[in-house]
Amino acid sequence: MSLFLMFAYIVRRIAQSFIVLLAVSLICFAIFQFMGDPVLTLAGRYATQAQQDLVRKTLGLDRPFYTQYFSFIANAIRGDFGLSYVTQVPVLRLIFERLPASIELAITAMFLSLFLGITLGVVSSLKPHSLGSRVIMTGSLFGISLPTFLVGILLILVLGVSLRALPPFGRGRVIKVIGNWRTGFLTIDGLRHLILPALTLGMYQLAVLLRLTRGGMLEALQEDYTRTAWAKGLSQRIVMFKHALRNVLIPVVTIAGLQMGELIAFSIVTESIFQWPGSGNLLLTSIYETDHPVIVAYVMITALIVLTINIFIDILYGILNPKISYD
Amino acid sequence: MIRHLLQSKLLSHYVRDLSAVVGSVILLIVLLGAIFAPFIAPQDPYDPKTLSLQDSLTPPIWMKGGQAPFLLGTDDQGRDILSTILYGCRTSFLVGSSVILIAGTIGVTVGLLAAFYSGILDTVTMRIADTFFSFSTTLMAMLLLGIFKGGGIPLVILAIVIADWVRYARTMRGSVLGVKEDDYIQAARACGGSNLRIMIRHILPNAIPPILVVAAVDFGAVVMLEATLSFLGVGVPINKPSLGMMISLGKNYIYAGKWWLIIFPGIALISIVLGINLLADWLREELNPRLGQR
Numbered sequence: 219m220s221l222f223l224m225f226a227y228i229v230r231r232i233a234q235s236f237i238v239l240l241a242v243s244l245i246c247f248a249i250f251q252f253m254g255d256p257v258l259t260l261a262g263r264y265a266t267q268a269q270q271d272l273v274r275k276t277l278g279l280d281r282p283f284y285t286q287y288f289s290f291i292a293n294a295i296r297g298d299f300g301l302s303y304v305t306q307v308p309v310l311r312l313i314f315e316r317l318p319a320s321i322e323l324a325i326t327a328m329f330l331s332l333f334l335g336i337t338l339g340v341v342s343s344l345k346p347h348s349l350g351s352r353v354i355m356t357g358s359l360f361g362i363s364l365p366t367f368l369v370g371i372l373l374i375l376v377l378g379v380s381l382r383a384l385p386p387f388g389r390g391r392v393i394k395v396i397g398n399w400r401t402g403f404l405t406i407d408g409l410r411h412l413i414l415p416a417l418t419l420g421m422y423q424l425a426v427l428l429r430l431t432r433g434g435m436l437e438a439l440q441e442d443y444t445r446t447a448w449a450k451g452l453s454q455r456i457v458m459f460k461h462a463l464r465n466v467l468i469p470v471v472t473i474a475g476l477q478m479g480e481l482i483a484f485s486i487v488t489e490s491i492f493q494w495p496g497s498g499n500l501l502l503t504s505i506y507e508t509d510h511p512v513i514v515a516y517v518m519i520t521a522l523i524v525l526t527i528n529i530f531i532d533i534l535y536g537i538l539n540p541k542i543s544y545d
Numbered sequence: 546m547i548r549h550l551l552q553s554k555l556l557s558h559y560v561r562d563l564s565a566v567v568g569s570v571i572l573l574i575v576l577l578g579a580i581f582a583p584f585i586a587p588q589d590p591y592d593p594k595t596l597s598l599q600d601s602l603t604p605p606i607w608m609k610g611g612q613a614p615f616l617l618g619t620d621d622q623g624r625d626i627l628s629t630i631l632y633g634c635r636t637s638f639l640v641g642s643s644v645i646l647i648a649g650t651i652g653v654t655v656g657l658l659a660a661f662y663s664g665i666l667d668t669v670t671m672r673i674a675d676t677f678f679s680f681s682t683t684l685m686a687m688l689l690l691g692i693f694k695g696g697g698i699p700l701v702i703l704a705i706v707i708a709d710w711v712r713y714a715r716t717m718r719g720s721v722l723g724v725k726e727d728d729y730i731q732a733a734r735a736c737g738g739s740n741l742r743i744m745i746r747h748i749l750p751n752a753i754p755p756i757l758v759v760a761a762v763d764f765g766a767v768v769m770l771e772a773t774l775s776f777l778g779v780g781v782p783i784n785k786p787s788l789g790m791m792i793s794l795g796k797n798y799i800y801a802g803k804w805w806l807i808i809f810p811g812i813a814l815i816s817i818v819l820g821i822n823l824l825a826d827w828l829r830e831e832l833n834p835r836l837g838q839r
Contacts, residue, residue, distance in 0.1 A: 234675075237672075238672075238675060238676050241676045242676060242680070245676075359819065359822060359823070360815070360819070362822060363765065363815055363818040363819040363822050364815060364818070365769035365770075365772055365773050365776075365789075365814065365818075366773070367772070367773055367776045367777075367789070367792070368772075368792065368811050368814065368815070371792060371795075371796060371799070371807055371811070372807075372811065374799060375799060375804060375807060375808075379799060379800060379802075476678075479678075479680065479681035479684065480681045480682075480683060482681065482684065483681040483682075483683035483684035483687070484683065486684070486687070486777075487683075487773060487776075487777065490777065491796075502777065505687070505688070505691030505779065506691075506778075513688065513691070517680075517684075517688065520684070521680070
């Protein structure tokens with residue numbers, strides 16, 4: 219089959235994603251068009267009508283809706299999302315400056331939650347009624363019942379303030395790698411600063427994946443193919459990982475992918491709590507300041523990232539489970 | 546009647562499931578506290594007449610410097626923490642139950658219609674749902690509230706409903722597709738039942754159980770979302786009680802060692818969400834037909 223079918227599938231998914239992106243941009247644009255006039259914020263509360271009109275004209279906000287939208291799309295395709303209302307700096311530069319910090323945090327959190335979530339899930343499914351498993355399950359129940367901001371605040375309170383074990387804010391020492399990319403991965407100080415925010419961001423995800431893995435493993439271990447594998451005298455390692463876990467990973471990976479959007483949203487919360495100099499923090503400031511171009515660009519970029527990751531996950535899905543066909 | 550209830554499977558499983566009992570007890574305590582807040586709270590924390598700045602930042606009563614009516618201490622405005630928590634829980638329950646009722650009704654209706662009539666209606670609604678899904682609920686509610694500033698609690702509810710109904714629509718659609726072709730539906734059709742009658746009398750009751758589980762989990766999620774939004778300053782307005790806002794305020798005093806500003810509202814918030822999650826776990830196992838024949 220199937221290389222061709224898979225290729226056709228990917229092309230179709232990309233086309234669909236473009237339609238979704240267009241819809242997202244249209245919705246964003248429509249909302250901003252009708253709600254919250256930035257001119258009032260920018261020209262100042264005491265501006266005269268003439269001053270307001272001038273601001274409106276220079277920003278091009280006096281043109282009809284569809285003209286504004288099409289010029290936005292035409293510019294966006296060329297990678298130009300306009301200038302920030304507040305700082306008058308190209309929006310994309312503003313976001314890209316802060317993106318490395320956000321990506322490093324998100325990747326670390328994702329890795330933590332996938333690794334710990336799957337490992338602890340498997341461990342707790344081996345002896346589901348042992349004390350250790352019960353502790354893990356109770357912990358995971360708290361993990362899904364604590365909002366991200368509370369996890370962050372509690373970690374700061376206990377590990378940052380009371381015990382003074384880890385730095386509670388900022389990114390620490392960063393090293394310039396290439397271009398604008400400054401990394402905190404390469405210094406001890408940077409890594410120490412990463413621990414609390416990454417734990418905060420990954421905690422909910424970790425708990426969800428743990429419970430999913432455990433549930434899946436408990437079911438898979440009852441299946442005939444697992445019993446056959448045991449009966450063949452295969453080692454525990456092979457049965458657990460090659461037979462049971464492989465099938466369990468399919469829904470786990472799917473959910474992890476679906477949670478990407480939430481991960482990005484929660485990174486906004488996490489960055490704000492830990493004063494992390496990332497793009498989520500930028501978005502929050504822009505919301506407070508009614509800086510529409512930054513918000514639109516941020517939403518478009520995150521939608522693009524989420525859609526791309528979901529396409530990759532669908533492909534990964536096919537590799538993990540040969541039974542799925544792309545038609 | 547009571548005897549019938551006592552013998553029912555649902556109840557006996559419920560009593561055997563310790564975590565479900567614990568969950569509902571926790572939830573019930575917080576709910577009662579929230580409902581009767583005006584009667585049991587030592588102070589009305591949003592009536593400026595009862596506040597005194599001299600009482601500000603009093604520690605809990607068992608600590609050095611603790612004062613009589615302020616069981617769990619006070620915040621920087623001199624508001625009693627326990628009273629503010631009770632009133633804050635009211636907001637949590639109000640927002641949580643309004644959202645699951647409204648978003649649930651919209652989502653169930655849309656999902657039912659889409660799955661029943663399929664075709665173009667199904668395609669269009671599900672593409673809209675996909676678009677909503679590529680946003681996250683949290684991000685979407687955050688953006689909506691960032692744009693429509695200053696609308697009070699009804700606006701918070703509306704923003705979360707707009708971001709959240711898709712969850713119900715998708716679940717309902719899948720559930721309806723699962724029962725739509727069943728024999729009893731064919732039988733109802735053969736008996737000459739109208740579309741409306743078949744949808745409401747036959748499909749709806751059989752397709753609704755997964756929605757109950759989704760709603761239970763979602764209640765917890767909505768309570769957390771409201772707290773998060775208020776924590777970030779885009780949720781409930783500043784003159785209304787909210788657990789999220791209390792914690793946000795406590796954050797300013799985190800280095801000053803005023804831990805009671807954070808810990809107590811935090812415990813209240815966790816209790817609500819943990820309670821409903823324990824109940825949801827039990828409901829999921831009860832309603833899952835694959836686990837039913839044990």
